[in-house]
Amino acid sequence: MSLFELNNVKMHYSTGQRVINALNGINVSFEKGVNIIYGKSGSGKSTLLHVMAGFEEPTDGKVLYEGNDIYKELDLRQLHSSEFGFIFQAFNLIDQFSVEENICIPMRFAGNKDLNMFNRLKEILEIEDLMKRSPQSLSGGEQQRVAIARALVNHPRVIFADEPTGNLDEENSARVIKLILDLCREFDTTLFMVTHDMDLLEFADRRYRMIDGIIREE
């Protein structure tokens, strides 16, 4: 059984009179490992990731996670708190909380009180000194490392990363990517990463290309 299976998934947006077909009947299966989806801007990569992560129900079709429809048969809250982690391009840390509190938010929702993972991530991501600081005071690279820690702190089985290096410089991008890949491998976490950076494809177990709402495995 595939980890993810998408059956004729369509996603349409309406903006006034205009209808945008972000996903045009996607049929694909995803396995464990590092899956990288690439394509041009506006090709539907992020939408696909959001649909898979349970953020946005598709207009049509099914998204199966381990054989179950995530929108109809599974508890999305449970998936978000325990099974999935998400890394955003814009980091999306919450300013009102400190770095430490940001990382701990998923733990609170999942009822997870085990701090081993938290401590380990702090060490690996080298963010121990940032714990009491406000997200606003961090650099982009630092914020993304915090976001990675937040995504992984509950030891999820799947990580979705939506252009995690989009707002970073080259040096930080390489470091962040390396960290994500290393961590996913270390913790046996499946990674779905969306990017338009062709240089990252070399790290993928499987590559998928999005063109105008259609996906192809390469």
Add this chain to the structure above:
Amino acid sequence: MIRFAFKYIHSKKITYFLVCFIGILVFVFGNAFFIYQSMMDSVFDRAQSIYGRFDCVLFGGDEKLVDAYRERPIVSKVGVIRNYGRYSSNGAHITIGSFDDDALDIFPISLSSGRFPENDHEIVLEDHYRLIDSDRFALGKTIDITDMKGKTRTLRITGFIESYTTYVNGSLNRIPGINDYPNGITGSSDKLEYNLITGIVIGGTSNRMVSPDESIISLYGEIARDRGKGQDVELVFNDRVYVDAVGMYIEPLRAHRRTDLTLSGIVVCIFLYLALKYYYEDFVDLSKRMYMSGASSFFVTGLFMMVGIILWTFGILFGGILSLLLYFMKLIPYSGILPRSGTMPCFYLLLAGIVLLVIVCASSRIWDDRNYFSRSDKINGKSYSSKDSFLVSNVRKNILYFLPVILAAVILCSSFAVYRFEYREKRQLLGLDGDPWLSGSNYVTTYMNNFGDFEVYPEVETYNVADVDDLGRHNGVKSITKAYDILNTNLIIPGTDSDYLNYMASHNRYSNMEGVERNGFPYDIRCIDNYNYDLIIADDEMLDTICELNDINISLLAKEGSCIVFLPDIKESQGIKDDTDCYYFKGAQLTLARFRMKDGKSDIKDIGSFTYVSRDLHINSVIRHGMRTIGDDSMVYEADRVAVLISEDTYLATDLFDGLVSFTLHLDRNISREDYLEVKREFLNICHRIQFSVCEDYFERLAIEENIERTTSSSFVMLALTSVITLCSYTGLMILQSLYHRKREYGIMRSMGMNIGETVRMSSKEGLIYSLLFIIATIPSVLLFMSYYTRHHIGIFLSGRDVGMTVLIILLAAVIYYLLFMGCSIVVLKRYFRTSISQNIRYME
């Protein structure tokens, strides 16, 4: 309801219908409630069977004037008393008036024996004459009366009526109610316009017009004529003329309440409407279009608030004009337009709104600039950093926005509290406390300074001065009316009413009953039954002199005399001993006789034999320094005075002797301000604890006052609540905006597994924190403000009730605020959870 509102929010017809419907409901139920309340009121009874009308009694006046009164829509019955005047009868003074039928009906006269006169050779006297001299004043006997011109007539006594000075005391300044006729109205005599009814004093059961002589009536007429259209003269008595501006005194307070209540309801509706409309429609769109910060949206909200307040103000004016129009068309018996009807709260609200708006504008500018410069390069871009969510959800930052709200709350609550104090103060100072009929009126132009021989002490407001000489010069109702005027502002020492004093003592109102030093100003106030001494005011030196000169035993006097000894700085070294023979002194005697005794009697029990009465006890100082002498020389001080009301028994015993026992405490003008204030404070402190000195039933009176107070307070509570609701609607909008701007944060947290329950809990805790902050910040500020204001501008201390009411309103505001916050949160959050996480997160992108 909310769903209904959402469903039809775009339908203006339904929205307007709802607003109007709610307004009408408020109007109808508000009026019904107050009419019901009026009917339940003890001051509102069958005698006032026509709602809002009253009976009046004119003292003298020509037929034209009487007819003019009869035509007034607010007057149900007009009684006339003519030939009012004072006569002498073998040394006794009798005040006589002839009542017409209506006057008899209106006056609470009850025969205790005999019958009413049937021709103008007969007279009815008050019972107390019989008590004074039962041989001379008896049924069937004749008495000779002599008028001022020396003309003598012989009248036969046909009956006695119950002394009603007691009654009058209890019913002053209010419409006589059913409780005032415990024995029923005795009915009228038969066409006896010129029958000489009684020697009792003439008083103000008409509760509006009390006039001692025709010159005042004439003055009344002149003023009425001069004033002309719509101008009524409402209160005329003794030497003071109270002039009213516009038709008042019929239902002023209740009209006031109705107007405020109705318009308050409309204001609430308007804000409800605005809150719904502008949050769910234009408000959000506007925010987006303008790249609005939360502060900018506050600006818009503040603008709405201002518009609402202005509408309210105009609404009240409009309502007042409308009611005035109806009044002149004789469709309603009252006019609802009152200068103070809602204008003060409106003014304060307006002030609060302006302050709020200025602060909001300032903060808005600051915030907008700050964000503009911090992300100017992104304004036209699509993506925003997390800094875009500057309207943060945590308390620390939102408190900046919350400050204006707290400030507004402080201003509002304080304003209402102060308004209430002012209102109460004015009523008290005019001796009108307890009279809801007058209290809401725009009485008063007083010409107090020009009458009589009293002077105004510089530090004492005009109303704080009582013309005590009048108390001595006149008698009966008029005197007591004046006494009542000063009741709440001067020292009132009841004499033989030991019940009352006991009552006061039992309620700890006389905490200083026995030589307690307060504020460094020691007093000894004692109350002893059975004797007719009313008051001794003396300092230690003076008392020493008195004792030496007259061999007076102060303690015996205090012990056995029915008096209160008010002794500043008394010393034990005065040699007070028990069982010492003493002379008696009544305060009235001090001036001329220096404590002469009548007929050489030295028996302290022989109180009835006192015949010599003077009026003033002059003391050049009641404080610890300065000359202290007794005698004529000391009477020339120009000073403030403190009036003393005597007991009725004393009055009855002394009425024959052309004067009341009354006292005027003259404070030396040259005493230091500190001393003066100290004395004044003490007096005020005492007098505020003594509400009523001569009354047949203190408890009943207190109960009535309690009810009236409660009734009066309700209108303020309504006003305060209106403001609070207005404030809350503003705050609610602010919070909704805050929540709206937090959509992204909630989206992020949803992506990590937060459900709606957790979101609501989080939101509710935040609301609790805000409410607590509201309470913490507002209550102490308001109390401090109130305390300062009342202490320094009104000269009284906060009472428990005042504090309680204010705190209650604030707490209520906090609860309303919290509930509003919660309600809005749940509604908004539900909407968030209906949209996808992606949409939440992409908010503002």
